[in-house]
Amino acid sequence: MPRAGQRPRLVEVAERAGVSLATASRALAGREGVSTEVADRIRRVAHELGYVANPYARTLAGGARSTVGLIVHQVDDPYFSEIAAGVIQLAAEQGLLVQICQSGRDPGYELQQLRHLIAQRVGIILISGSGYDDPRVETEARAELAAFQDHGGRVAAIGRHALGVDAVLPDNEAGGHALATHLMDLGHRRIAVAAGSAGLTTVADRLAGVTSALRQRGLRPDDLTVVHGDFTRGGGRAATEQILNEHPETTAIIALNDAMAIGVLSTLRSRRVPVPAQVSVVGFDDVSVAADLAPSLTTIRLPMAEMGRTALTLALKPRSARPRRRATGHLLVVRDSTGPAPTT
């Protein structure tokens, strides 16, 4: 009996198709043990009725997980929102819904969000961030995720390793290497780095690439100034102030992500430092505004949307014995923010 103004239930479909509840369920789940003829009829009736399974009942009864949880630092940071866009798009194609959380770059709060997601019985969790800088939190998160996976949950990390879960990772080190090499090719020798928090694996890796490139060219670590700050525009501004004040001889600033690079450019502009005539600037990520900045930003392009999609793809597969890694490509995009080092 259809109930006035209510969504149809599985019983309605079953009745109209003249079968039992179990058969209807099996047919719609595509499970075997139903003759093709009957299954077709059930599917047709379901479609006619506009039947959509109630995900709460389905999950309660132990059925398919229909939602994926996504934890990002900040949705209004383009790096994360572009990743999120990829995740959401693929999820929609698969008929999955995405539950999104922000950790606000606070490891403790991120752990809390993670627990919340687990408590909410979200079946799949994607974490897009840059590693925990608090080892205690890292340990707890790892334990939490392990337990979650043991109960059949699926997890994938984006741009972050050392979490004991599947991960999609850009080659941060190679990217850092490419940036530094590009600058040295242009004659820069006095290079400063505007880095994010020291504890983030992303920062460590990108920085390692930079230093290894310098070493390859015979530059000493002394030639490199590293200022740690926040992976935000504000962090970039603060870092630039410090660099300009303490190392006025700097001719190139490597921001370890584009958000910082935007802050760097903004501060240089207000300080009336011509870019790239006096100081060259590079970023990392290639968020979409990077091309529209003035000057347009030389940076490392990361396929953010694709990284999000890949992570979801990984999480959709059954768990493997050991965590999988997926590398992503990267590309040095040379634009107008870099130029030859000034001849003093």
Next chain:
Amino acid sequence: MPRAGQRPRLVEVAERAGVSLATASRALAGREGVSTEVADRIRRVAHELGYVANPYARTLAGGARSTVGLIVHQVDDPYFSEIAAGVIQLAAEQGLLVQICQSGRDPGYELQQLRHLIAQRVGIILISGSGYDDPRVETEARAELAAFQDHGGRVAAIGRHALGVDAVLPDNEAGGHALATHLMDLGHRRIAVAAGSAGLTTVADRLAGVTSALRQRGLRPDDLTVVHGDFTRGGGRAATEQILNEHPETTAIIALNDAMAIGVLSTLRSRRVPVPAQVSVVGFDDVSVAADLAPSLTTIRLPMAEMGRTALTLALKPRSARPRRRATGHLLVVRDSTGPAPTT
């Protein structure tokens, strides 16, 4: 009996507190009919056990809705991601999870996402967009939402009206008026508008504000060039090309959102048109990069995050007889992209 490696259930809490399931449920829901003493004991036990209610069971049984659905055009557009950030933050404070969908600016697809959300029994739906430009889709969406609300669902719209639901709305017309007035105060008479799709209410309203301001100053409609495009950076670039080619006398461009303004600035730069010396540019929204562009963008500030929060607040209240409206403030932020009209 606690089951090994499983999350505790309500029964476990009830048993340990020496009460029945019903009492435990009532106590944790904060419902009356439980003595303070017993309620406290139950809450304490629940906390000790790390009990978190299973949202699927809770929803199935007809309890509280624990997730809010949010439909945006594109998560990687700062306007939407800043709104989303507000929604997600407040939702987290309330212990709600946010299901996010992208419509990709396609009304048909948006309707589909809406249906999906409804089919998934999401209890609260927030729509952040700019109205449908397809009247058939609009009608269907309206019907769908009405039925959803009749079943107890809650809906709020952000920056969009005419949907028969609660809405939080910036005063787009006043904003448009303020921008045009600002430019005319600077002596501009040849003004062009880079507008989004003609069907969007946001576009219509902002444009109406612009034209009314011109009329107030005695300018004729002929003095205004309006080019419709996409509410994106690409749309801004295309519009600028057209404006520059067809109306080279233009001294000021009003982009009806910041994304377009970024495209406008980018094209002017590559065309070597000095801003604001030759052409002034204004945007609308004040997305956070606006201040960091070169030149920094004069625009109308909208409290995006707050708009998101307000929408959720509206949706959390019981439905009122007639749709509620909440106005948001707006503020003209003058920066470096506007200056006196060139004296020909």
Next chain:
DNA sequence: AGCGCTTACGTAAGCGCTTACGTACCCTAG
């Protein structure tokens, strides 16, 4: 003392689905 009313709690009936198990049937082999 007896009545009704309120308060505090327990009992049990679902919510809509999945799935283990049971059953009827047909086919083939002995």
Next chain:
DNA sequence: CTAGGGTACGTAAGCGCTTACGTAAGCGCT
């Protein structure tokens, strides 16, 4: 012709929670 086995389907037991209803105790009142 019967035993054994496979296939297609039905029966019913939950999943973990909310809540309508029932009940017992305590209170004031006549």
